[in-house]
Amino acid sequence: MSTTTRSDGRTYDQLRDIMIVYEGLDGVDGSARFGFGQTQSLTSVSGPMEVRPNLEQPSQATLDISVRPLVGIAGTDSKALSTNLKAILAPALFLSHHPRTLIQIVGQALCGTESGSGLGSVGKGWNATLVASLINATSAALVNASSVPMKGVICAVSVGRFPSASAATLVLDPSEAELPHLVGGGCFAFLFSSALPLTPSSPDELPPCSLLWTNYTSSVVYDDTELRQAQALAEEGARKVWAAMKESVSNMERTAQCPAFNRFKSAKTESRVKKDTKNLSESEVDDDKMEI
Amino acid sequence: MPRPPSPSIPEKEFVYGALKEGLRVDGRLPLEMRTPALAFGPELGWVECSLGKTRVLAQVDAKMVKPPPERPLEGIISIHSEISPMASSDYELGRPSDEEVTITRMLDKVLRRSDVVDKESLCVLAGQRVWHLRLTIHCLADAGNMLDCACLAGVVALKHFRRPEVEVVGEEVTVHHPSERAPVPLSMHHTPYCLTFAYFPDASTKPVLDPTHLEQRLSAGMLSIALNAQRELCVVQKAGGVPLAADEILRIVDVAVDKAKELDKLVEQRLKEDWAGRTVEVR
Numbered sequence: 001m002s003t004t005t006r007s008d009g010r011t012y013d014q015l016r017d018i019m020i021v022y023e024g025l026d027g028v029d030g031s032a033r034f035g036f037g038q039t040q041s042l043t044s045v046s047g048p049m050e051v052r053p054n055l056e057q058p059s060q061a062t063l064d065i066s067v068r069p070l071v072g073i074a075g076t077d078s079k080a081l082s083t084n085l086k087a088i089l090a091p092a093l094f095l096s097h098h099p100r101t102l103i104q105i106v107g108q109a110l111c112g113t114e115s116g117s118g119l120g121s122v123g124k125g126w127n128a129t130l131v132a133s134l135i136n137a138t139s140a141a142l143v144n145a146s147s148v149p150m151k152g153v154i155c156a157v158s159v160g161r162f163p164s165a166s167a168a169t170l171v172l173d174p175s176e177a178e179l180p181h182l183v184g185g186g187c188f189a190f191l192f193s194s195a196l197p198l199t200p201s202s203p204d205e206l207p208p209c210s211l212l213w214t215n216y217t218s219s220v221v222y223d224d225t226e227l228r229q230a231q232a233l234a235e236e237g238a239r240k241v242w243a244a245m246k247e248s249v250s251n252m253e254r255t256a257q258c259p260a261f262n263r264f265k266s267a268k269t270e271s272r273v274k275k276d277t278k279n280l281s282e283s284e285v286d287d288d289k290m291e292i
Numbered sequence: 293m294p295r296p297p298s299p300s301i302p303e304k305e306f307v308y309g310a311l312k313e314g315l316r317v318d319g320r321l322p323l324e325m326r327t328p329a330l331a332f333g334p335e336l337g338w339v340e341c342s343l344g345k346t347r348v349l350a351q352v353d354a355k356m357v358k359p360p361p362e363r364p365l366e367g368i369i370s371i372h373s374e375i376s377p378m379a380s381s382d383y384e385l386g387r388p389s390d391e392e393v394t395i396t397r398m399l400d401k402v403l404r405r406s407d408v409v410d411k412e413s414l415c416v417l418a419g420q421r422v423w424h425l426r427l428t429i430h431c432l433a434d435a436g437n438m439l440d441c442a443c444l445a446g447v448v449a450l451k452h453f454r455r456p457e458v459e460v461v462g463e464e465v466t467v468h469h470p471s472e473r474a475p476v477p478l479s480m481h482h483t484p485y486c487l488t489f490a491y492f493p494d495a496s497t498k499p500v501l502d503p504t505h506l507e508q509r510l511s512a513g514m515l516s517i518a519l520n521a522q523r524e525l526c527v528v529q530k531a532g533g534v535p536l537a538a539d540e541i542l543r544i545v546d547v548a549v550d551k552a553k554e555l556d557k558l559v560e561q562r563l564k565e566d567w568a569g570r571t572v573e574v575r
Binding site: 023025026027028031038042044046049064066068070071072073104106108110111 | 376378433
């Protein structure tokens with residue numbers, strides 16, 4: 001593995017700052033925004049709910065997933081991604097617990113690639129990091145909704161491959177600036193579930209994980225050693241994503257109240273901490289008043 | 293068994309009774325609007341607008357294309373505003389509801405047909421290259437009055453957007469990347485704001501501005517007015533509903549003028565704050 005630092009100063013196995021915000025959107029049951037740095041996606045989950053008779057399935061819930069890019073209308077690549085997302089989620093959810101219902105998931109990309117430069121977002125589409133953020137946002141939204149039983153939490157990261165004279169140079173979480181220089185890469189989605197068998201390599205605090213889906217491609221020929229290296233690197237990254245998601249769940253109530261304009265600054269702002277203490281004291285005062 | 297459509301009878305009776313006395317369920321005055329909150333993204337032209345719990349995201353994108361032969365000297369502006377089930381589970385993809393059709397048509401009238409952006413300034417090389425601006429509106433949450441929120445988000449996104457600087461020498465066109473030369477704002481003729489009033493079946497009930505989802509469902513008719521801070525009307529839309537006298541409409545227009553001036557001040561202040569916090573680096 002190369003030890004040279006990347007253009008933004010990260011090492012090869014370092015993720016950008018992870019941002020998870022539980023949006024609290026009004027029209028749906030659960031929603032979450034997930035971001036690797038500036039690459040962000042927003043997903044909403046509604047269900048189990050009323051389903052149209054032609055979509056109804058007698059023994060399990062129907063998953064209706066739609067994915068929308070930031071610019072323009074959803075094209076073929078978005079529809080292909082929603083089919084993949086369906087295949088990823090089906091083994092992770094207990095769909096048979098709610099037959100004849102609908103679970104509606106809408107994924108929205110929140111960033112394009114170099115949209116302001118006049119080069120347009122056409123053709124850039126869904127890069128691996130955006131796909132990873134979308135999958136993570138979906139997991140977080142499902143946790144936020146808490147209405148669909150889940151076998152485990154799906155965490156995804158992207159891996160990029162730089163051209164190198166001697167060996168493959170794999171990096172974790174390639175940023176938008178690094179994308180044009182990659183010769184290959186892809187997104188790896190892992191299922192973290194305590195139902196999976198424990199392996200000797202899995203650390204104690206985290207549940208065991210297994211690879212669920214990947215779209216690793218490369219324009220140069222590669223062998224399965226490289227694929228295994230990429231998977232191992234991605235697994236490390238996915239563990240960090242899982243840890244970040246677990247920590248965010250304890251802040252779920254508070255992040256929804258965060259004012260919209262602080263979103264793109266650091267997720268933990270002082271104003272939010274002050275608001276938390278103010279909310280706590282208000283509820284304590286209300287409790288006193290409520291005593292009869 | 294399908295659920296009967298909301299609102300329920302107790303909700304209906306309560307809201308009508310309260311409105312008759314001039315009281316709204318969320319405590320606002322009848323002609324008081326929810327304060328809009330604007331959040332700007334890291335890219336220029338990305339704006340999220342929220343009116344209370346109603347949230348809309350707008351994004352502007354530009355690329356250079358060959359103009360159609362019938363209009364070789366003008367740029368092209370296209371608006372995409374499909375409502376997804378994220379706004380509310382009542383909306384379905386691929387089946388435009390009445391609300392979606394209304395929003396699409398109003399956005400088209402307010403942002404395109406009223407000449408908000410000077411199309412001739414978007415021309416780079418006559419007959420060969422013009423800018424094609426794409427405004428995409430995503431409705432994130434529907435808590436009533438998505439139309440006003442979408443129009444506000446769209447117009448602020450157009451004001452926020454900066455297109456790359458272009459140099460034309462003879463027939464040669466050079467597009468400078470934003471990191472080389474500072475990008476240029478769009479030249480806009482005016483800034484329209486849309487205001488929606490809801491009317492109710494009981495003639496003695498006064499109209500309310502910026503209806504919530506419940507008020508919108510219970511209303512008998514809606515009047516949408518788009519105007520700018522210079523007291524110029526762009527669009528007046530009243531598609532069916534309660535019949536209104538002419539002087540009632542003029543009175544409402546006066547109310548709308550004051551609100552538009554307030555909105556304009558708020559938008560200018562937010563844009564200035566955002567621009568001050570942004571460092572546009574030029575090599």
